[in-house]
Amino acid sequence: MISMYKKYVKILKDHAIIITSPRLDILKFLDEHHTHPDVEEIYTSLKKKHPSLSRTTVYNSLEILKKNKIIQSLTISGSELRYDIKEGLHHHFLCKHCGRIFDISITCPNMNRTVAGGHHVEEVQGYFKGICKKCQTKEKERRNNG
Amino acid sequence: MISMYKKYVKILKDHAIIITSPRLDILKFLDEHHTHPDVEEIYTSLKKKHPSLSRTTVYNSLEILKKNKIIQSLTISGSELRYDIKEGLHHHFLCKHCGRIFDISITCPNMNRTVAGGHHVEEVQGYFKGICKKCQTKEKERRNNG
DNA sequence: ATTCTATTTTGTAATAATTACAATTTTGTA
DNA sequence: TACAAAATTGTAATTATTACAAAATAGAAT
Numbered sequence: 001m002i003s004m005y006k007k008y009v010k011i012l013k014d015h016a017i018i019i020t021s022p023r024l025d026i027l028k029f030l031d032e033h034h035t036h037p038d039v040e041e042i043y044t045s046l047k048k049k050h051p052s053l054s055r056t057t058v059y060n061s062l063e064i065l066k067k068n069k070i071i072q073s074l075t076i077s078g079s080e081l082r083y084d085i086k087e088g089l090h091h092h093f094l095c096k097h098c099g100r101i102f103d104i105s106i107t108c109p110n111m112n113r114t115v116a117g118g119h120h121v122e123e124v125q126g127y128f129k130g131i132c133k134k135c136q137t138k139e140k141e142r143r144n145n146g
Numbered sequence: 147m148i149s150m151y152k153k154y155v156k157i158l159k160d161h162a163i164i165i166t167s168p169r170l171d172i173l174k175f176l177d178e179h180h181t182h183p184d185v186e187e188i189y190t191s192l193k194k195k196h197p198s199l200s201r202t203t204v205y206n207s208l209e210i211l212k213k214n215k216i217i218q219s220l221t222i223s224g225s226e227l228r229y230d231i232k233e234g235l236h237h238h239f240l241c242k243h244c245g246r247i248f249d250i251s252i253t254c255p256n257m258n259r260t261v262a263g264g265h266h267v268e269e270v271q272g273y274f275k276g277i278c279k280k281c282q283t284k285e286k287e288r289r290n291n292g
Numbered sequence: 293a294t295t296c297t298a299t300t301t302t303g304t305a306a307t308a309a310t311t312a313c314a315a316t317t318t319t320g321t322a
Numbered sequence: 323t324a325c326a327a328a329a330t331t332g333t334a335a336t337t338a339t340t341a342c343a344a345a346a347t348a349g350a351a352t
Binding site: 119136 | 219223241250252256259264265267269270271273277
């Protein structure tokens with residue numbers, strides 16, 4: 001039972017973060033859902049299995065995971081922060097129609113930059129916005145049928 | 147007196163947007179302040195000369211200017227939206243120390259992309275975050291002197 | 293296993309950014 | 323100058339996030 005958390009226990013131990021069940025659950029959730037969920041989605045999902053969970057705990061846990069560079073937050077939506085397990089460099093695409101966020105695997109010479117305009121760079125994020133593949137298809141079908 | 151707005155009147159006319167003083171003032175403000183201000187900064191500045199101005203008007207005006215692609219909003223800060231006159235493609239750098247946002251003139255092969263991961267791209271934004279030139283210098287001085 | 297202290301979790305209250313909406317005012321046109 | 327459509331204003335509501343104090347828990351030491 002505890003074994004399903006082994007991977008996440010190791011991650012926290014490696015970063016000298018105190019191991020707690022909210023942290024393990026959040027990490028597991030993000031590892032299993034690469035949909036860039038916001039706090040509300042994470043909270044609502046985990047609340048079912050762990051009814052005492054507090055929203056504040058989700059905020060706090062995400063914060064400590066972020067500080068340790070285990071996860072990252074995306075500001076792409078412009079309202080809520082979205083969260084993402086950090087696995088390899090990639091960019092993001094936001095569909096203005098359905099609101100979903102996709103990983104974009106294109107590379108870019110600036111992704112690994114440590115200096116830009118004389119400033120010291122610690123993070124680089126590329127955001128693409130438009131209409132996703134699926135929404136475009138739906139739109140075409142709508143035009144053809146009706 | 148009206149002549150100082152000539153440029154902005156033309157922009158609005160060209161886009162068939164009804165000409166109103168809040169819109170002219172906001173446009174002028176963004177044209178003269180390339181600091182990527184948020185709504186509060188714009189509102190507070192313009193309120194001095196135009197005391198009846200409402201915050202909602204600032205939101206509405208920015209929205210219509212954005213829809214017409216005269217300005218763009220940046221989500222780089224993660225809390226408030228920042229606004230920018232659209233003049234040539236460029237990326238942005240946010241200093242985590244002083245909070246200022248700088249234009250970064252580096253180019254990138256993905257800036258003009260219209261497709262990414264099969265999705266239709268309408269906007270591309272590159273966000274760099276770290277410590278700006280000035281804050282780095284200050285930090286060095288602090289270490290050397292004290 | 294038990295105890296202890298620092299840290300975390302919880303729940304509520306506060307804050308900040310944005311949106312909704314109805315009444316009033318203004319714009320552009322006739 | 324008058325009119326209809328659209329914009330502005332001010333207030334209230336909503337949403338995302340942060341602050342904070344009390345209760346609970348983790349990990350170290352015994």
